[in-house]
Amino acid sequence: MTIRIPIARPELGPEESAAVAEVLASGMLISGRVVAEFEAGLAERCGRRHCVAVANGTAALELALRALGVDGGEVLVPALSWPSPGHVAEWVGATPRLVDIDPGTWNGTADALSAARTDATRCAIAIDQFGVPAEHPAIAAALAGLPIVEDAACAIGSTLDGRPCGSFGDVSCLSFHPRKVVTTGEGGACLTDDDGLAEELRILRNHGQRAVGDFARSGPNERLTEMQAAIGLVQLGRLDGMIRRRREICDAYREALPGLGLAGQAHPAGAAVNEQTFGVVVAAGMDRDAVIASLQAQGIGAGILSYALTRIGSLAHLGQSAPTAEDVVDRGLALPVYPAMADADVADVIAALAVAVG
Ligand SMILES: Cc1ncc(COP(=O)(O)O)c(C=O)c1O
Known part of the structure; x- marks a missing residue:
């Protein structure tokens, strides 16, 4: 069986190649100017104060929950998804409460999410499934007081009433997997307007370091590389x-x-x-x-x-x-x-x- 028309194909060309070649020639492969520029571009595109680029969308979700202090209880997760939102809830020590979706939009609704909320609920993940925005203003109103992570892994460039996906959560998460609209191969990002959360996310992605050698947490290494960011910057310009x-x-x-x-x-x-x-x-x-x-x-x-x-x-x-x-x-x-x-x-x-x- 020969597949002539694949299900997805990243849009990559000479501009991406040149951008990666420039990084390679610079000798600076991580934590440099290009990641910072990509973060600034994403923050601007999504209308956020901060962007913290990470290794993939799953890491973005995990770090979002950790930065929000979720370490037990329950996390509301719409039941139609790639497994990451459910998995990360378990990794941080919480129980995923899987919430059924709307038969039309295939997203978790404000009604269903709030009906699933209990005294044990510590956070809700609202997914913009396949790039279709969840009903975020209604969800925020229905879940008042609960931290919300927007899983916008699929949704860069989508908007709801003119407001970009990636702008709706206390922390919003993007993925740059090859099937996403913007790809860096592997890659992801957390977006937030909160200075403290942004600082915590930066610490968490970098071995838990607050500054060089100041290990405040036992954290993972979830950094994006300069080569990936170089590809992402070109892609963002073409979004x-x-x-x-x-x-x-x-x-x-x-x-x-x-x-x-x-x-x-x-x-x-x-x-x-x-x-x-x-x-x-x-x-x-x-x-x-x-x-x-x-x-x-x-x-x-x-x-x-x-x-x-x-x-x-x-x-x-x-x-x-x-x-x-x-x-x-x-x-x-x-x-x-x-x-x-x-x-x-x-x-x-x-x-x-x-x-x-x-
Ligand atoms: C809704 C959703 N959340 C999270 C992820 C995880 O992203 P990544 O593959 O970059 O880890 C995906 C990826 O497919 C996704 O579709």
């Missing part, structure tokens, strides 16, 4: 163009869905979405795996959509359930989206999808 093309592709998919009997992810009112992932759910009773297999046999790199954290092995011991997340995962698949897709590729995906569901 709007990359999102524009992603939107064209996804608009074409959206137009085709009703005719194919498929449903996509709803965008809340006021949201402008970066289209990090284009997910669809097949009709109840249709064999999702057969649809994916058919697409792949036609050279289209479709894959499963995501995970229900209630059902992954690492969190099965929690014994929790989330029927909507489980249903979306069972019926969901992701279609190719990347800026270099030609219009003919998009048409080919739609045609292949018609065959697959037909």
Whole structure:
């Protein structure tokens, strides 16, 4: 089986190569000017006072919880996700409370999150799943007094009522994994407006050092390299163009869905979405795996959509359930989206999808 149109492809070119070559020639590979510039660019883009670049999005979430002092109790986590938000809650010593998602937006809602809050709740992670903003103002109001971490791993460049994703949490977290809209290979960032939290995040990512040799905590090494930041800076400069093309592709998919009997992810009112992932759910009773297999046999790199954290092995011991997340995962698949897709590729995906569901 040859995949002609992959599910994702990072948009990398000579500018990234030149930026990395410049770093290599400088001899300064970590903790230098380029990471600082990337952090400043991200903070500006997300409308935050501080950005602390880290090794990946999972580290960003873990350090966010640690900086907020979460070391026990429960952490609210929407149940449809890559496992990281659930895993990091456990790493810091808390119990993830998995909250079911909205069947339209596939995000945790203010109502569901506040209904899951107990006296033991220490923090909520609000995920902008696949780049679609969660209803943050309503969540903040419903969870007043509770620290909120925004998992904006997928959501750089998305906005809600004009306000950028990455600006909504006490700490907001980004990922620069190759399937994200901006990539550095591996990479992540924490964003905050709080000077004290920013300082703690900087200490935590750097072996717990407050200053050289002043080890205030036993912390990990979660630094981003100068080479990664150099790639990220170039990518950030191209973000709007990359999102524009992603939107064209996804608009074409959206137009085709009703005719194919498929449903996509709803965008809340006021949201402008970066289209990090284009997910669809097949009709109840249709064999999702057969649809994916058919697409792949036609050279289209479709894959499963995501995970229900209630059902992954690492969190099965929690014994929790989330029927909507489980249903979306069972019926969901992701279609190719990347800026270099030609219009003919998009048409080919739609045609292949018609065959697959037909
Ligand atoms: C919602 C969400 N949170 C966290 C992560 C973790 O990011 P990373 O892969 O950079 O560790 C991902 C990555 O796929 C994600 O989709």
